[in-house]
Amino acid sequence: MSMADQAQRWAEKTFGDAELGDERRTARLVAMAAQVARTPAGTVGQVFTEDAERQGAYDFLESGRVGVGAILSAMTGAAAVACAGERRVLVAVDGSSLTLVDRNDSKDFGAIGDYAHGGRGIKVISALAMTEAGVPLGLLHQEWWSRPKDKPKVSEKKKRARPVDEKETQRWIDAINGSVRELRRQAPNTRAWFHIDREGDSTPILLALKATEQDFTVRGNWNRKVEQHLGTLRRKLAYSAQRGSYELKLSGGPKRTARTATMSVCYEPVTLKLRDPETGARVALNVTAILAREISMAPKGEERIDWLLLTTIAANGIKDALAVIDGYTKRWRIEEFHKTWKSGACNVEETQLRSVAAVQRWATVSAAVAVRIERLKYLSRTEPTLAASVELTPLEIRVLTALKRKRRRKNESMPDSATIGDATRWIAELGGYTGKSSGGPPGATVLRRGLERLHIAVEAAVALLGLDDDA
Ligand SMILES: [Mn+2]
Incomplete structure (x- = not known):
């Protein structure tokens, strides 16, 4: 089609700056992305129905000359440009993995899930930027890696003693720092407000978030020590008065009955006592601890909702605390993005590509398309x-x-x-x-x-x- 439809314009904006060493390669990438945006599907064969186009797509995806990093950085740069108009953006960071089929164990995919289960695929952490109202703007970072196929023979003790940069924790830190770098470059006046689920409640990640001097909300996973005489987060909050309450509509799910829960909210400024795992030094981290707890009865056999949030946002009143809770509920959009990307509209786990690099090239284009669909979905609602x-x-x-x-x-x-x-x-x-x-x-x-x-x-x-x- 000669006319520039919206898909073509979007593809130019998203991938037109990719530095692939040859303008024809960038043009091929843009054309490919536009076609995926028009007819999203998991396999190259489903998207490209004309022989020449399909062959061109395979050649591109399997070419050793096409830098995966260049495709990624075009996409993340475009996301940061989209953030430039915002005073502050929510950045949800979350890990996931692409489960890929490798029946004969002939591809270079790594292990995912339990080693005993023998699953194959690639691990990835994504950082999704959204407006404060929760409309997706783009991916500011994606961090990809493969685990070894077989379980490394390392004792638990040795594992813990490894320096942080050899652990997967470092991938989270790289995703956080990469997002900030991208914003500094393209949107220097935009502040990031990171949102991470319980996986973010790890000392190296909290210290990395602090070092960015941006804002964050992390869901607490541990009853950490605090520098007040009551000792721990939970104890401190247990003595704290209820500051407000709200009704929360919960949709039903595999482990949850749909209901309207009455939530009680309390919050306290606290100083977390952390120990830097690298240097052993004690570090004090000032945050607001917010506890949102379901006080109405939960159905039999179900746990009541209990969210402990650690945030840099000061709570000077219940309104501030509720805004933090509301921000955290928007973190869920990265889970929806994962679903659309992996198994929903874009279905990238269906890919038949045979190497990690080819899958990454394809999956990056498809991730951008998944965000575009999620954006339309939330733009029309918001x-x-x-x-x-x-x-x-x-x-x-x-x-x-x-x-x-x-x-x-x-x-x-x-x-x-x-x-x-x-x-x-x-x-x-x-x-x-x-x-x-x-x-x-x-x-x-x-x-x-x-x-x-x-x-x-x-x-x-x-x-x-x-x-x-x-x-
Ligand atoms: Mn997660």
Whole structure:
């Protein structure tokens, strides 16, 4: 298609700066990313249906000349540019792994999960930047590594004694520092507010976060010692008065019954007593400890919600504490990104590529596409009244509106100009969304399917009617 559709524009913005040593390679990367954005799928064969295109994609992905790092840094740089307009961004950092099929153990994938289980794949930590309202902006960093295939024969004692930079903890620190570096370069006035789940409650990670001089919230995993006479975090908070409460709507899940929980909130400024594992030196870390606890009855056999948060944000009142809790709930969006990327709309775990480097090249493009879908999803929920043109071209809006007009119910009125909320719902409807099955707003899978159908319709409009993008 000759016209620049939104996917093409997005791909240029995201990967157009990739320094691959040859402009043709960058152009190939951009074209590939645009095509993945139009028709996201897990395998190269599903995305590229024309032989020449497909072969070109394989050649690119398997070429030793295409630097994985250059693809990554184009993507993370573009994410930082997107952050530049924000005063502060939430940065959720979380680990995951791609589980990949290697039946004959012939590929260079490492071990994942339990060594005894023999799973194969690649480990990755991602840093997802979002606006303070929780709209994804892009990935500021991805840290990839492979574990050895067989369990290293090292005693537990020796393992603990290893310096931090040889442990996986260092990967977290690299992801945090890498995100800050990217922001400094492209968005020097934007502050980062890191959000990490219980895996972040490790002394080297807390010290690395402190060293960035940015903000953070980490979910506490340990009842750490504090420099007050009551001794530990939990004891300190147990003596603290309830400062407020709120109702929390919990959706159901495999281990949880849907319910509305009454949460009690207390908070205290505390000084954590840490010991630097490298130097043995004592370090004091001042944070606010916030405890949000379910005080209504939980269903039988289920634990009550209990969140202990450690944050650099000062709580001068219940409003501040609630804002920290609200920020932490947005950390969940990186889990949704993982799902969309790995097994949902982008399905990267289906890839048949045979080397770690090829998988990484493909998975990086596909990660950027997954963020784009998550962004559309949250943009339409968070700022539904923005004009549709923030994410779609005039022609795409025109085709989408025409399709909607044909499908609309008798008494359904059409807006004069579509908002992003309208457009997203119409795209989801093209993808089969009725609002009935989940009861909630459109998710990534219906959006992916809808975007794909919209793309085909736009192509038909161009081919049959000669419409172009200024139409
Ligand atoms: Mn995690």
